[in-house]
Amino acid sequence: xxxxxxxxxxxxxxxxxxxxxxxxxxxxxxxxxxxxxxxxxxxxxxxxxxxxxxxxxxxxxxxxxxxxxxxxxxxxxxxxxxxxxxxxxxxxxxxxxxxxxxxxxxxxxxxxxxxxxxxxxxxxxxxxxxxxxxxxxxxxxxxxxxxxxxxxxxxxxxxxxxxxxxxxxxxxxxxxxxxxxxxxxxxxxxxxxxxxxxxxx
Numbered sequence: 029x030x031x032x033x034x035x036x037x038x039x040x041x042x043x044x045x046x047x048x049x050x051x052x053x054x055x056x057x058x059x060x061x062x063x064x065x066x067x068x069x070x071x072x073x074x075x076x077x078x079x080x081x082x083x084x085x086x087x088x089x090x091x092x093x094x095x096x097x098x099x100x101x102x103x104x105x106x107x108x109x110x111x112x113x114x115x116x117x118x119x120x121x122x123x124x125x126x127x128x129x130x131x132x133x134x135x136x137x138x139x140x141x142x143x144x145x146x147x148x149x150x151x152x153x154x155x156x157x158x159x160x161x162x163x164x165x166x167x168x169x170x171x172x173x174x175x176x177x178x179x180x181x182x183x184x185x186x187x188x189x190x191x192x193x194x195x196x197x198x199x200x201x202x203x204x205x206x207x208x209x210x211x212x213x214x215x216x217x218x219x220x221x222x223x224x225x226x227x228x229x
Contacts, residue, residue: 067220100178101148150177
């Protein structure tokens with residue numbers, strides 16, 4: 029694949045930051061029920077993301093991002109992790125704002141598990157992206173170097189990136205989750221992805 033920048037992988041990386049490798053205590057299963065994109069401001073960027081089960085503990089992630097404007101540290105990524113308690117009939121959710129929410133059962137209320145501070149895109153590139161994703165991502169994409177910020181407009185692609193979910197399965201209790209990932213500029217949501225999944229024993 030080409031070189032240079034790419035922004036949905038940063039969002040993707042963040043959306044999936046809670047999903048990584050290590051040993052699972054018991055035999056747990058992760059089932060992805062839904063992946064949708066509720067918000068996309070096409071004037072700024074267009075993103076398409078696909079996730080497929082590949083083998084035990086590995087998901088294959090593919091996608092592309094057409095970035096139409098430069099992106100710098102004024103573009104923000106938000107993270108929060110919540111856990112579900114009791115109440116309505118909604119599945120547990122991991123929301124990446126990054127927001128992660130959890131509920132032990134499908135009829136229970138979500139409760140926040142983690143609420144991380146908002147980060148500028150360049151800060152994300154130099155930290156999470158650099159430490160956890162770049163070395164492997166560059167084998168499957170035209171991912172930009174972590175020091176590339178602002179990110180210039182470009183067309184980025186990701187193909188069959190093997191996402192290991194061991195750590196995710198180990199750290200999260202069984203239940204329903206939603207992961208919501210948001211990219212914001214001037215407090216306006218420019219891109220949002222939502223995934224719903226379940227951790228089962």
